[in-house]
Amino acid sequence: MLRWIGGRRVGTLVIDIGNTRLAWRYRGSSGDLRFGTASHHAITDVFDELPQAHKIAISSVRRDHEGEIQNWLDSTSRSDVTWIRSGADLTSNVLTEEPDKTGADRALCALAWGARSEGRGAVIIDAGSAVTVDAVTAAGELLGGWIAPGLYSLRIGLQQVTPSLPDPTGATDDGHWSRESRSAVHGGLHTLFVAGVKALRERVLKGLEADTMTVVTGGDAQPLVDSIEGAIHQPGLVLDGLETILNRDREHE
Known part of the structure; x- marks a missing residue:
């Protein structure tokens, strides 16, 4: 662009x-x-x-x-x-009750989706420090959604409250259960993160059309993409939204 x-x-x-x-x-x-x-x-x-x-x-x-x-x-x-x-800078496509308290990242992801012209609504999952699970119309309107701790925040929070637990970075968690602490923490965090996001997605989907798509972006997108059937991985969706704004401004010059 x-x-x-x-x-x-x-x-x-x-x-x-x-x-x-x-x-x-x-x-x-x-x-x-x-x-x-x-x-x-x-x-x-x-x-x-x-x-x-x-x-x-x-x-x-x-x-x-x-x-x-x-x-x-x-x-x-x-x-x-x-x-x-914030969403107050994009009020035409932010339909939440408090656009000024709606994150810019959520608003821009919705705007970017509308610019794709897919003709279908989406559940947009942005997996960053906080994970957001949002309902978005085909036109790119942000209807609302849910906010929860992201994978990084879950890990940091656990370390702060229980500092005796090991850092799970680099650990794996194969099998039905773990027999050592690093992999136990890793598997516990990842399972909780993925299951929680999937539950929020299902909750949002109940209020949307049957052909709604699922779009995942953000730094911790991969475990969600691997776990949600049919999910579209769209890295840099916030940046896509910013480019949409620059392109829209060009059309009005």
Whole structure:
């Protein structure tokens, strides 16, 4: 998705400021595509190596993590920036009771789905630090949904409350039960996470049409994609939503 201004293609940069990390995607004027993730403090080093983007769109769910990005924008004189900080910035497609308290990530995922023109509604699961399970219409309207701890949050929470338990990173959990603590924690967390999300999905599906699709995005999407039959894995759906905004703005110029 490249933007055209004055008959020439220009580069775009979209950035998703999450709770624990940032995701970004750069599209150059020649069609060059670059993307990645980084910590909040290291992201400016990544951006300094990119060619200049003419248009930038940024979503944020954490105001306290915007400082590094804003300093970079100020130092490079980037003034043409679109910020999406909550559903209140996208009220035409956010039908929750409190758009200003609805996360930008949820609103952008819904917007991106509507832009795909699939003609079918979706349950959109965004598996990040928090996992959201949302009802979305074919037109990209966010009707509402559920919010629960993500896999990372479950692990960190367990470690904080029960510090004597081992870190399950890298463990496996084959078999009907585990005989050692690392795999027991790993299997317990993953099973709880997947089963909980599937239960929330079933609850949402009961209020939607029979042909509703299931779309999964976010850093911990894979165990859900592996467990939910017919689920579509759509990495970077929030970034897709930001690019949809830039493309929509272009059409109105």
